[in-house]
Amino acid sequence: xxxxxxxxxxxxLAERFGQRIEFDEFDGRGGWCRxxxxxxxxxxxxxxxxxxxxxxxxxxxGYPIEEQSMPPRVRQIIEEARAEQMPVPTPQPSPxxxxxxxxxxxxxxxxxxxxxxxxxxx
Numbered sequence: 636x637x638x639x640x641x642x643x644x645x646x647x648l649a650e651r652f653g654q655r656i657e658f659d660e661f662d663g664r665g666g667w668c669r670x671x672x673x674x675x676x677x678x679x680x681x682x683x684x685x686x687x688x689x690x691x692x693x694x695x696x697g698y699p700i701e702e703q704s705m706p707p708r709v710r711q712i713i714e715e716a717r718a719e720q721m722p723v724p725t726p727q728p729s730p731x732x733x734x735x736x737x738x739x740x741x742x743x744x745x746x747x748x749x750x751x752x753x754x755x756x757x
Contacts, residue, residue, distance in 0.1 A: 656691075696716040
């Protein structure tokens with residue numbers, strides 16, 4: 636699928652979610668903004684098509700696209716942008732200052748097999 640067609644499909648999808656998409660020349664890349672109380676996405680038309688796609692994908696990653704009809708390549712691009720935006724969870728210690736659960740207990744499989752007899756705590 637050509638970049639221009641991907642952009643067209645993404646614009647149509649964004650408009651289904653009520654986003655107004657504009658392409659204009661200005662300093663900067665663009666993105667979501669609110670102008671006079673209206674949500675819109677403004678994209679610098681001097682950017683390469685790939686950069687424009689990236690901005691549109693970042694905006695669309697925040698919408699529930701699962702039930703929307705779109706070409707598979709467009710869906711893939713949006714899902715990739717969504718994955719990039721999601722932080723990787725890190726284990727947090729409990730409020731009592733105890734280590735995170737995975738540092739307390741050995742893997743259940745290992746424990747049941749008797750492979751782990753003792754687990755050192757730091």
